[in-house]
Amino acid sequence: xxxxxxxxxxxxxxxxxxxxxxxxxxxxxxxxxxxxxxxxxxxxxxxxxxxxxxxxxxxxxxxxxxxxxxxxxxxxxxxxxxxxxxxxxxxxxxxxxxxxxxxxxxxxxxxxxxxxxxxxxxxxxxxxxxxxxxxxxxxxxxxxxxxxxxxxxxxxxxxxxxxxxxxxxxxxxxxxxxxxxxxxxxxxxxxxxxxxxxxxxxxxxxxxxxxxxxxxxxxxxxxxxxxxxxxxxxxxxxxxxxxxxxxxxxxxxxxxxxxxxxxxxxxxxxxxxxxxxxxxxxxxxxxxxxxxxxxxxxxxxxxxxxxxxxxxxxxxxxxxxxxxxxxxxxxxxxxxxxxxxxxxxxxxxxxxxxxxxxxxxxxxxxxxxxxxxxxxxxxxxxxxxxxxxxxxxxxx
Numbered sequence: 001x002x003x004x005x006x007x008x009x010x011x012x013x014x015x016x017x018x019x020x021x022x023x024x025x026x027x028x029x030x031x032x033x034x035x036x037x038x039x040x041x042x043x044x045x046x047x048x049x050x051x052x053x054x055x056x057x058x059x060x061x062x063x064x065x066x067x068x069x070x071x072x073x074x075x076x077x078x079x080x081x082x083x084x085x086x087x088x089x090x091x092x093x094x095x096x097x098x099x100x101x102x103x104x105x106x107x108x109x110x111x112x113x114x115x116x117x118x119x120x121x122x123x124x125x126x127x128x129x130x131x132x133x134x135x136x137x138x139x140x141x142x143x144x145x146x147x148x149x150x151x152x153x154x155x156x157x158x159x160x161x162x163x164x165x166x167x168x169x170x171x172x173x174x175x176x177x178x179x180x181x182x183x184x185x186x187x188x189x190x191x192x193x194x195x196x197x198x199x200x201x202x203x204x205x206x207x208x209x210x211x212x213x214x215x216x217x218x219x220x221x222x223x224x225x226x227x228x229x230x231x232x233x234x235x236x237x238x239x240x241x242x243x244x245x246x247x248x249x250x251x252x253x254x255x256x257x258x259x260x261x262x263x264x265x266x267x268x269x270x271x272x273x274x275x276x277x278x279x280x281x282x283x284x285x286x287x288x289x290x291x292x293x294x295x296x297x298x299x300x301x302x303x304x305x306x307x308x309x310x311x312x313x314x315x316x317x318x319x320x321x322x323x324x325x326x327x328x329x330x331x332x333x334x335x336x337x338x339x340x341x342x343x344x345x346x347x348x349x350x351x352x353x354x355x356x357x358x359x360x361x362x363x364x365x366x367x368x369x370x371x372x373x374x375x376x377x378x379x380x381x382x383x384x385x386x387x388x389x390x391x392x393x394x395x396x
Contacts, residue, residue: 021046025054026063027390029081030108034067036078055081062087062144063107063389083107088141089389091134091148091186092381094193095119097168097222100126101375102133104141105382107389109204111375113137123171131183138186147187149384150176151196151377153223157240161190164240167259168222189384194219194243195234196380197336197372198227202234203387204379205334206371214330218321219376220337223259224267226324246271250319255281269316272339279309296342307345314346318353325358325365336370343369 021044028043029035037055041048058064065084069077088104092111096119103114115133120126130150138145154166161177177188191199198217201209209215217227224246228235236242246267247258254268255277262268272292279295282305290298298306321333339346350367372379 021050022054022057023390025051026058029058029064030083030390033082034070034080035082036070036080038078040081085110086112087144088112088138089144089146090382090385091138091145092378092383092385093130093134093148093150093180094375094377094381095126095130095150095152096193096377097153100130101378102130102137103378103382104137104145105386107386109200109379109382109386111378111382114378119169121169123169123174127176127179127183131180134180134184134186138184142186145186146389147189147385148180148184149196149381149386150180150188150190151193151381151384152176152190153193153221153225155241155244156190156192156195158189158191158195158236159240161188163190189388191234191236191380191384192225192227192240192243193221193377193380194225194227195236195240196227196384197225197370197376198229198334198380199234199387200372200376200379200383201334201336201370202229202232203383203390204372206368209332209334209368212331214328215332215334216324216328216330217334217336217370218317218324220270220272220317220335220339221377222273223271224320228328245320245324248320248323250316250323266316266320270313270320272337274316275309275313275339278312279305282308293338293341296338299342299345310339310342310345311349313339314349315353317346318350319357321350321367322354322357325354329363330365332366332368334368334370336372336376338374340369 024044028040040051062084064081067080067082070080084107086106089107090105092103092105094101099116100119101114101116104112106112117129152163155164157164163171163174163176165172177190180188194217197219201217213232215229219225226243226245228243247265249264250266252264254263256268256273257263258265258267295306299310370376
């Protein structure tokens with residue numbers, strides 16, 4: 001039972017029920033497309049006249065479209081509906097420590113066009129390139145764009161649209177949303193990359209994840225990020241700083257230092273940088289310069305040093321995940337990032353460590369690989385815009 005927050009409560013207006021019904025119908029189409037009006041009526045138990053009004057509004061708003069006739073069950077074949085495909089409705093910006101990716105996406109979260117460039121250590125130069133890329137990609141479709149979503153590798157105040165601290169570049173108190181809005185004329189939503197990926201899992205992930213109300217996304221990248229979802233909502237905490245579990249202490253003498261300089265925190269033991277440091281040590285410098293994607297590929301080919309480096313990294317991922325489970329007892333832990341490509345290699349070690357460190361009275365927690373593809377942070381950035389089209393705003 002949730003207590004009403006009187007400071008943030010939205011009282012029910014005459015159109016509140018209509019808006020909720022509209023979102024229910026839109027989400028039903030999204031999850032079960034192509035779908036007929038008859039099935040919508042059966043699933044929602046709404047009056048057919050109400051459904052007709054909602055579907056007409058959604059069509060006029062460009063959110064759904066007819067895709068032809070379905071199979072007849074004895075009468076006239078039903079007309080099937082789906083989300084409107086093809087046209088760009090959102091822009092996603094994945095501002096990474098090395099590369100920035102800017103892309104347009106449609107209502108179903110499919111990437112349509114994208115550009116990529118090196119992230120400049122100068123924040124203003126990176127912003128200039130982002131704005132120019134957004135305007136090029138949007139072009140004549142600007143009117144149909146609902147907004148721009150930006151994922152950032154650091155502490156972010158989601159409500160204010162500001163980057164509080166980006167450790168890699170030492171950027172502080174940067175009003176990202178305001179500056180991109182001024183440069184592009186589009187509304188902007190900003191969040192930490194792990195939170196954004198958690199949101200993408202919630203709305204566009206595999207079906208078994210979409211049904212989970214409480215989970216933690218563990219994003220393995222240059223650092224370790226965690227996005228927390230409680231009751232179907234991303235939990236950001238006061239000032240947006242919740243979920244910094246990458247900097248919890250799990251040992252000493254890690255192969256690398258974390259972004260804050262510690263060699264004892266989870267990030268220092270289980271990040272991509274930690275895995276690469278282990279590999280270089282095991283390969284005795286004979287492997288040349290290797291990035292993390294190449295390390296994963298070498299492990300899949302069975303190279304012993306690569307396999308051992310990833311297995312040890314998986315061990316420490318399991319240690320940190322054990323702490324998450326002990327502290328929050330979520331329904332599931334979802335692991336994302338390029339490391340997921342080596343899932344058959346790492347899942348056994350992660351599960352073994354979690355099993356060894358779990359309390360006997362705790363319920364089992366599913367450990368799942370993300371299916372967001374090769375660009376989860378970009379999907380997260382797009383989700384910052386797209387999720388608002390499907391979410392129901394509660395009067396609480």
